[in-house]
Amino acid sequence: MPGTELPHSPTRPLPGAGRTAVVTGASSGIGAATAARLAAEGFDVVVAARRMDRLTELAESVGGRALPLDVTDPSSVAAFADALDRVDVLVNNAGGAFDANRVEAADLDSWARTYEVNVLGTVRLTKALLPALRASGAGDVLFVSSTAALASYEGGASYTSAKHGVHTLAETLRLELNGEPVRVLEIAPGMVRTEEFSLNRLGSADKADAVYRGVREPLVADDVADCIAWAVTRPHHVNIDLMVVRPLAQASTYKVARE
Template sequence: MTSPTTATDRPVVVVTGASSGIGAASARALAADGWHPVLGARRLDRLREIADETGGTALPLDVTDAASVETFVGRVRDLGNVRGLVNNAGGAKGTETVMDADEEHWRWMWESNVLGTMRITKGLLPSLIASGDGHVVTITSIAGLETYDGGSGYTSAKHAEGALHRTLRGELLGQPVRLTEIAPGAVETEFSLVRFGGDTERADKVYDGITPLTADDVAATVAFAMSRPSHVNLDTIVMKPRDQASGMRFYRQ
C-alpha cells in the first residue's frame, strides 16, 4: 500500500521519521506483530518501499509544518482503529558550543524534536483515547537525560521532548493510553551523517572501535513494549551499547 487510506482490520500504528533507521525498523517489527503501520516522513519514495514490504500505508509528513501534520492526521483517522504512535522523527545538527551556536540548527532541532512531537501527539491523542487501548512511544535519547560539550542544541531539545512525554503520563492518568519513553545511546543509523552535514568520515568516527546499537535493536524494544498486556506500562527504557557508559564515555577497541 502507498497513499490509499481505506479502513484496515489491523490496529493502526503511526510511525514518524519512518523512511530509514529506527522508524523503518520499527514499522517492520510492528507489522510482524500484526499492526498496520502508517509511515510518515518527507521522503515518500522510501516510505513507499517500506509500506509495500510491510503491508502498511505511506503518507507524506513534515512534523515541522503544522499544515502537513494536520493533513496527515486527517488521513490517518480514515484508516480506523488508531491505537499506536511511535514518535521517532527528529535529529541533531551540528556540534557548536553555546558561544558559537547556530540559531538555524537550534531552530530545526527544536521544531523537529519538540514541536513536531507535540503536533503529531496532540493530533492523534483523541483517536488513541477513543481506541480504548492506545499507546504512545517516544524515542528520545540519553541526550535527554544528560548533557555534553558541543551538544547543547540537541540535548536541550531532547530534554524538552522527554519532559513533554513524561508530562503526558500524568495528564493522561485514568485514560486508556500507555506511554513509553525509549532513550537510546549510540545507534548506527543516518543520525550522525545528518548531524555532520553529510560528512561520512566524521560520522563513521563516532562508531570507531565500538559495537553500537542497531535500528533493529531499538525496534525490537519498541515492539516488546507495545506487546505487553494493556495494564502494563513500561515507562522509561534506557538502552546503550555495552561499550558505552554515558553520552561521551566509550570503551573503544
C-alpha cells in the same frame, strides 16, 4: 513440548492483530526498522515521513500504508490526521541533530530547526492524534528520545536541550492522561549506528564514522525497534515509563570502550 504454543504460532494471534500503528520518521533508520518489526507483530502499519519514494518502498515491503508527513508543517499534520481512520499506537520517532557546536558558537537557526523537529513537531502530531488514541480504548503514545534527554555533553547543547524537552513532554503527558486508557512510553537509546543520524549532524562520512570507530557492536536500528515492539505489546496495564538502552560498550555518555 507437546501442546506448547510458540508466541507466533498459527493458533495464537499476533500481538498487534487488529491494531493500527503510526510510525513517524519512517523513511530510514530506527523508524524504518520499527515499521518492519511492528508489521511482523501483526500491526497495520502507517509509515510517515517527507520522502515518499522511500516510504512507498517500505510500505510495499511490510504490507503497510505510506502517507506524507512533515511534522513541522501544521497543514501537513492536519491532512495526515484526517487521512487516518484509526490509531492505536503512535511512535513519535521523527527527529534529529543538526550540529555539534559549543554554546559560544551556537547557530540559532540550527537550534530552531532542532527544536521544531524534535519538540514542536512531536507535540503537534501527538495533539492531533490524541482523540483517535483515546477512541481506541487502549492507546499508546511512544516517544523515541535519547540518552541525550538525560545527560548533557560538550557540543551537544542544541540536541540535548531538545531531547530533554521530549523527555519532560512524555512525563507531563503521562501525568495529564492518568486515569485515561492511553499509555505514555519512552525509549531512550544511546549509541545507535544508522546510515543518516551522525552524517546529518556532522556533515561528512569521515566525521560520522569517527563517532563509532573502535566501538565493538554499537546498537543498530533493529535493536531499538525490538525494544519499541516489546514495550507496545505488553499487556495494557503495564506501562514502560522509560527504557534506557545502550550498547554494552557504552557505560555512559562519557565512557565508551574503544578497541
